[in-house]
Amino acid sequence: MKINTRQELDSLREKIRKEVGGWVRVGMATCGMAAGAEAVYKLLCAEVKKRNLDIKVSRCGCLGACYAEPLIEVGVNNQPPVKYQHVDEKVALEILEKHIIGHSVAEAHMFKPEGEKTQLRLVLRNCSVVDPESIEDYIAHDGYVGLAKVLAEYNPGKVVDEMKVAGLRGRGGAGFPTWMKWNFGRSIQADQKYIICNGDEGDPGAYMDRGVLEGDPYSVLEGLAIGAFTIGASKGFLYIRAEYPLAVERVQKAIDTAYKYGLLGQNILGSGFNLDLEIRLGAGAFVCGEETALIASIEGKRGYPSPRPPYPTVKGLWGKPTVINNVETLAAVPAIFTKGAEWFAAIGSATSKGTKVFALTGKVKNSGLVEVPMGTTLRQIVFEAGGGVGGGKKIKAVQTGGPSGGVIPIDYLDTPVDYETLGKLGSIMGSGGMIVMDEDDCMVDIAKFYMAFCVEESCGKCAPCRIGTYQMLHYLEKITSGEATMKDVEKLEEIARATQKASLCGLGQTAPNPVISTLRYFRDEYIEHVQNKKCRSGKCKGLASYVVSQERCKRCGACVRICPVGAALGDAKSGYSIDPVKCIKCGQCITACKFNAVEKR
Amino acid sequence: MIKSKVLIIDDDKGFVESTSEFLTKNGYDVVAVDHTTNELNHVEREAPDLVILDVVLATRAEGAELVRCMCNDAVLRDTPIILTATPEYMPLAEKSSHTCIKAVMEKTANFQQILQTVRTYISRTGEKHRAIVEEVTKLVKLWEGKSGSLIMILHELQNHYGYVPRDVAFVLSEILDVPMAQIYEVITFYNFFKLTPPGKNIISVCLGTACYLKGAPQLIEEFKKELGVSENESTKDGLFYLQVVRCLGCCGLSPVAMINGKVYGKVTRAEVKTILDTYRKG
Numbered sequence: 001m002k003i004n005t006r007q008e009l010d011s012l013r014e015k016i017r018k019e020v021g022g023w024v025r026v027g028m029a030t031c032g033m034a035a036g037a038e039a040v041y042k043l044l045c046a047e048v049k050k051r052n053l054d055i056k057v058s059r060c061g062c063l064g065a066c067y068a069e070p071l072i073e074v075g076v077n078n079q080p081p082v083k084y085q086h087v088d089e090k091v092a093l094e095i096l097e098k099h100i101i102g103h104s105v106a107e108a109h110m111f112k113p114e115g116e117k118t119q120l121r122l123v124l125r126n127c128s129v130v131d132p133e134s135i136e137d138y139i140a141h142d143g144y145v146g147l148a149k150v151l152a153e154y155n156p157g158k159v160v161d162e163m164k165v166a167g168l169r170g171r172g173g174a175g176f177p178t179w180m181k182w183n184f185g186r187s188i189q190a191d192q193k194y195i196i197c198n199g200d201e202g203d204p205g206a207y208m209d210r211g212v213l214e215g216d217p218y219s220v221l222e223g224l225a226i227g228a229f230t231i232g233a234s235k236g237f238l239y240i241r242a243e244y245p246l247a248v249e250r251v252q253k254a255i256d257t258a259y260k261y262g263l264l265g266q267n268i269l270g271s272g273f274n275l276d277l278e279i280r281l282g283a284g285a286f287v288c289g290e291e292t293a294l295i296a297s298i299e300g301k302r303g304y305p306s307p308r309p310p311y312p313t314v315k316g317l318w319g320k321p322t323v324i325n326n327v328e329t330l331a332a333v334p335a336i337f338t339k340g341a342e343w344f345a346a347i348g349s350a351t352s353k354g355t356k357v358f359a360l361t362g363k364v365k366n367s368g369l370v371e372v373p374m375g376t377t378l379r380q381i382v383f384e385a386g387g388g389v390g391g392g393k394k395i396k397a398v399q400t401g402g403p404s405g406g407v408i409p410i411d412y413l414d415t416p417v418d419y420e421t422l423g424k425l426g427s428i429m430g431s432g433g434m435i436v437m438d439e440d441d442c443m444v445d446i447a448k449f450y451m452a453f454c455v456e457e458s459c460g461k462c463a464p465c466r467i468g469t470y471q472m473l474h475y476l477e478k479i480t481s482g483e484a485t486m487k488d489v490e491k492l493e494e495i496a497r498a499t500q501k502a503s504l505c506g507l508g509q510t511a512p513n514p515v516i517s518t519l520r521y522f523r524d525e526y527i528e529h530v531q532n533k534k535c536r537s538g539k540c541k542g543l544a545s546y547v548v549s550q551e552r553c554k555r556c557g558a559c560v561r562i563c564p565v566g567a568a569l570g571d572a573k574s575g576y577s578i579d580p581v582k583c584i585k586c587g588q589c590i591t592a593c594k595f596n597a598v599e600k601r
Numbered sequence: 602m603i604k605s606k607v608l609i610i611d612d613d614k615g616f617v618e619s620t621s622e623f624l625t626k627n628g629y630d631v632v633a634v635d636h637t638t639n640e641l642n643h644v645e646r647e648a649p650d651l652v653i654l655d656v657v658l659a660t661r662a663e664g665a666e667l668v669r670c671m672c673n674d675a676v677l678r679d680t681p682i683i684l685t686a687t688p689e690y691m692p693l694a695e696k697s698s699h700t701c702i703k704a705v706m707e708k709t710a711n712f713q714q715i716l717q718t719v720r721t722y723i724s725r726t727g728e729k730h731r732a733i734v735e736e737v738t739k740l741v742k743l744w745e746g747k748s749g750s751l752i753m754i755l756h757e758l759q760n761h762y763g764y765v766p767r768d769v770a771f772v773l774s775e776i777l778d779v780p781m782a783q784i785y786e787v788i789t790f791y792n793f794f795k796l797t798p799p800g801k802n803i804i805s806v807c808l809g810t811a812c813y814l815k816g817a818p819q820l821i822e823e824f825k826k827e828l829g830v831s832e833n834e835s836t837k838d839g840l841f842y843l844q845v846v847r848c849l850g851c852c853g854l855s856p857v858a859m860i861n862g863k864v865y866g867k868v869t870r871a872e873v874k875t876i877l878d879t880y881r882k883g
Contacts (some may be wrong), residue, residue: 034864066853206872207809207850242756242793243846278747281756283791286847300751303629318748361811368853449813453847460791492850500750541797591870 006148009139014218016140021053022076024048024100027069027128029062029214030207030246031368035069042091044072047096055100058137061127061215064119068111068370085111114366115385120347122355123208123331124371127215134252135257139301144263146337147222150229151271155184160231166341167353168333171199171327172289172431173375173404173420175352175504178333184230184313185323190212193233194322197224197330198294199240201249202286203402204453206433208357209327211369213240213247215481216331223330225268225275226337234274241293242281254280271299286403286457289431290505291304291324293330293459304461305505324430326356333569349375352418362435365390372417379413394436399522401430403457404510404519407443408441424519428510442539445521446507447514448476452513465508468499472515479526481542482533493519509573543584544600546578552597559589559598605628605723608649610640610667611685614659616708620653623712624719640667640693644859648781651723653715656686656694665697673748675819678797679767681722683715715787721851736761752777757796764795799836800842801881805826805859809848816870820856821845823870827877840881849870 003009026032026041044057047227048280055076063071068085074095075081082105084095091109098106107538121127123508137461138144163179170176185193197220201209214219224406240248240403256276258264262336266274277396280298288303297303317324332354335342345353352374361367374383378398382388389395397407400417406427415421419429436445452517453472460466474493478484496512505508519526528534535543548559549569559568559576567582568589578589578598611617612635621631634643643665644652654672656664664684665724671677679797681703686694694705698734703722708714740757744750754773758765763787774781788794802835822830824843835842854866858876865876 030850033867034854034857066851069853112681137850177878187656202847203792204808204813204847207848207851207852210850240721242851280749280753282793283752283756286790297752300749302785302786359852362814367855368812399810433810435814437814439816449810 003269004262006152007267009144009148012136016136022053022100023074024057025060025073025128025131026057026061027061027073028059029127029211030073031062032069036088037070037273040070040072040087042583043089044096047093049190051101053100056501056596058131059133060129062124062211062369064121064124064211064369064371065111065113065366067153067366071111072530074099076100079103083111083113084109086386086526087412090290094562104283110459113431114387115370118376119371120355121371122213122335122344122347123328123357124215124369125327125335126219130216130218130308132215132217134303135218135254135255135261135263138216142338143334144222145220145227146334147225147263148269149228150337151269151273154228156232159226160186161252163333163336164523166344167235167348168329168336168338168344169352169419170326171328171332171356171431173428178325178329181313181323182230182323182495184311185233187313188321190321192235192285192320193231193530194317194320194597195224195228195233195236196294196298196317196322196324197236197327197584198289198291198324198326199238199244200282200289200294201241201244201327201431202289202457203404203431203433204229204404205361206359206476207212207368207434208359210241210244212327212331213244215412217247217251218258218441220251220295220327221254221258221264221277221330221336223333225264225273225276226333227323227325227330229273230277231321233323234276236275238277238279239282239288239300240279242283248279248281248375249356255279257458259370285459286453286506287459287507290507293505294324297413302459304459307504309573324517324587328432330429347373349416349418351420356417356429356432359432359438360386360434363389363391363393363395363438363441364436375416377414377416378408381411381434386436389436390436393440395436396439396441397437397443399430399437399446400433401510401513402433402511403429403453404428404506405407405430405433406513407437407446407521408517409521426513426520428513440537440539442480443518443525444476444480444535444536445537445539447518448473448480451476451511454507458507458511462502462504464499464502464506465504466505466512467509468495469511471495471511473497476515479529480509480535481530482538482540484530489519489530496581498562538600541587544585544587545580546583546585546587547599547601548578548597549597550575552595554595554597556594558592558594562588562592564588604628605651606630606632606645606647606649607651607723608621608647609633609653610643610658611653612653613708614751616685620715624716627716628788629719630749641670644671644680647682651719652680652682653719654682654684656684656697657690666721666778668697668699668702672701677701679716681721683718707851730772733769733772734776737769738775741773741776741785751777751793751883755784759794764798766798767796798835798839800839802861803838803842803844804842805846806848807849807851807855807859809849809852809855811852812848812857815855820858820868820873823873824858827873841877855882 028037032081046054070087073083095106130141153191160179160183168178199209205310285303288297290305293303293305312322348354355371355373357371370385397409399407454469455473458465458469475488496515554573567579570576607629616773618634624631658664684694684705685708704718708844770784792882832845857863858868
């Protein structure tokens with residue numbers, strides 16, 4: 001059923017809206033599926049059908065609270081909708097009887113979200129509402145209002161002006177103003193231009209893009225269409241990680257459906273604007289998030305970055321002008337044209353407008369996707385939206401920007417988060433990973449973790465990154481195993497600075513950030529590792545010493561039996577101890593001891 | 602059509618010359634080397650479709666050593682070997698039990714017999730080869746006329762075969778008219794592509810930052826210990842393949858492991874054996 005004009009689109013929207021009665025939505029992004037949402041969805045569908053209820057059961061994307069999955073939301077009898085948490089099949093049946101049929105809330109399973117006040121769902125506006133596999137549901141929720149308006153009322157120049165007013169900046173990490181990028185793309189003359197959606201979310205510990213692609217693929221397609229119209233591209237690609245099969249599946253479905261509805265292809269909404277979109281899969285290379293490497297990968301080659309300039313907006317895919325935007329950036333675009341640029345610009349801080357989605361994880365109580373206005377403080381994000389640190393531990397630092405970012409110590413928790421402030425603290429906004437660390441985490445170990453990642457992911461094209469990251473890892477290993485001198489710390493810092501300066505692309509230039517920022521804020525921990533051979537969190541196995549607590553020891557001898565090198569000594573009579581010289585610090589005695597008598601110090 | 606390539610490794614000049622001539626006449630591309638050169642390098646460089654190997658080269662051990670190296674090489678293990686021997690060494694040749702040895706022949710065998718055996722095991726003419734050509738052609742068609750499709754085609758191939766087998770890559774090279782080196786260049790750059798068949802059950806343990814903080818390294822150790830393999834290896838019985846991945850995007854459930862698409866959240870070391878046992882029982 002093809003939609004030919006804006007009027008047809010509007011009348012379809014009116015028609016669908018009227019049809020919506022009572023509903024149940026099941027959160028079915030990867031996290032929900034992992035927790036068992038599929039079974040719940042199937043059960044509800046079957047029961048509603050069996051009992052012949054006038055209820056629409058639909059899927060929706062991430063509800064943002066991974067810790068409470070599977071989540072469902074029920075809206076019946078014109079009552080305010082209610083969310084339920086940890087819904088398995090049994091609970092689902094109970095909710096069906098009590099709430100959907102009986103119209104009274106099943107209190108025991110109600111989801112009472114913490115910190116909803118702090119959050120503002122703009123990019124994720126549809127994720128908990130719209131069925132990601134239904135274009136009509138998207139249209140009913142103001143989908144394609146923005147594109148229809150742009151095609152009917154705007155010219156490319158006016159779109160750029162509007163984006164300038166909105167002040168949206170690239171959400172991929174660096175925060176380059178989107179209007180400026182689009183303007184570059186627009187002003188250059190070429191027979192063919194391309195637009196690309198960068199969905200190669202490589203930061204380990206970040207999954208905002210996955211959330212958006214799985215939960216609201218149509219917003220991304222609409223954003224791409226508005227961008228393509230602006231720069232004059234008739235062909236676009238979505239580059240998505242192959243590790244996100246569900247996202248790939250849903251985006252492909254969305255593309256196919258959009259073609260059927262005439263919202264992709266030739267003469268979209270009768271405007272004369274044409275756009276073809278295609279998915280290209282990443283294949284597990286972090287460097288492909290870098291735009292020149294991504295282009296090489298779409299061309300079917302190794303994902304090697306190339307020097308800029310020329311920038312892709314001048315010479316990109318197959319040598320043609322190419323604009324690359326991040327998933328989250330594109331998902332925000334339709335909202336700007338639906339609700340207005342001024343509305344968008346009113347949200348956020350002075351330099352950074354709108355909202356930012358963070359994947360809040362690590363030692364935080366409620367991990368999940370949170371979306372907050374730019375300028376919200378770290379403290380609000382961690383303690384209000386995330387519910388603070390779990391397990392009665394004390395927060396030590398917050399890491400943003402993944403392997404390209406830095407650690408921020410608690411002294412700066414009241415910093416409002418935007419591109420500039422994070423930059424000043426030696427971290428970056430990055431794509432939106434935010435990892436909370438507590439007193440059990442060792443900062444040197446964290447730097448080592450990220451460095452190991454960068455060594456693996458360095459593409460090897462330029463020497464500073466290939467050799468620099470390897471050498472930094474070498475020194476970090478030396479430090480964490482207690483074999484380093486202060487000279488090594490100096491060397492580490494020196495190599496970090498050199499790698500930052502000399503590397504070809506963003507991967508190498510930012511790879512030293514975790515080292516530099518931990519050295520900046522937690523130098524005392526490095527010194528402790530080197531001079532006192534001590535790791536205060538006990539993470540660095542090479543530095544730990546194992547001691548048997550004589551009070552807790554029940555003299556069972558389990559440690560002696562398990563110890564592979566005979567370092568656990570003693571007998572039931574005289575008690576047990578561990579010889580620090582023989583001990584290889586494998587930690588097996590700790591696992592073997594049923595009474596927690598072996599301690600790592 | 603590229604000719605099938607046969608590599609003869611033998612120090613018996615008469616045998617090499619006559620066999621080469623005969624196989625060349627029958628449409629094969631033949632390369633011969635004697636024992637004075639580094640044979641494994643030759644196999645790697647020539648990338649033959651089949652190797653005719655003398656069981657005894659300079660020493661009794663050398664032929665066997667080459668077979669062992671080839672069988673352990675992820676790329677070369679698919680290359681079939683015909684082991685040849687003079688009658689006195691036949692017992693030694695027949696003792697070899699490596700999987701890539703497809704046939705053992707006496708050197709006194711007549712040419713027709715050799716040709717027959719070569720035809721049977723060279724994949725380019727056999728039933729298997731025809732099936733591969735058919736499958737690859739079908740998958741390549743999906744991407745016809747689209748530029749830069751090599752990576753997407755490799756995705757399709759891996760989806761179908763579970764990995765990218767060498768003979769399949771060869772066929773792809775011919776169909777696309779892209780050098781083999783270019784195909785391998787891409788395969789080896791991206792972590793996602795596999796050159797060896799993975800085990801039946803694929804275990805992905807997450808080593809994203811959140812999982813790392815919550816004990817993923819210990820979990821990986823436990824899986825390695827329990828399975829007796831390293832990362833990116835299959836167990837000997839072919840039942841499991843262990844890989845470490847960066848972020849499955851289930852940080853809320855960390856530490857996380859995934860087996861064949863089923864996600865296990867908040868996994869403890871103690872649970873590893875129980876989880877594996879459910880797959881062991883089948």
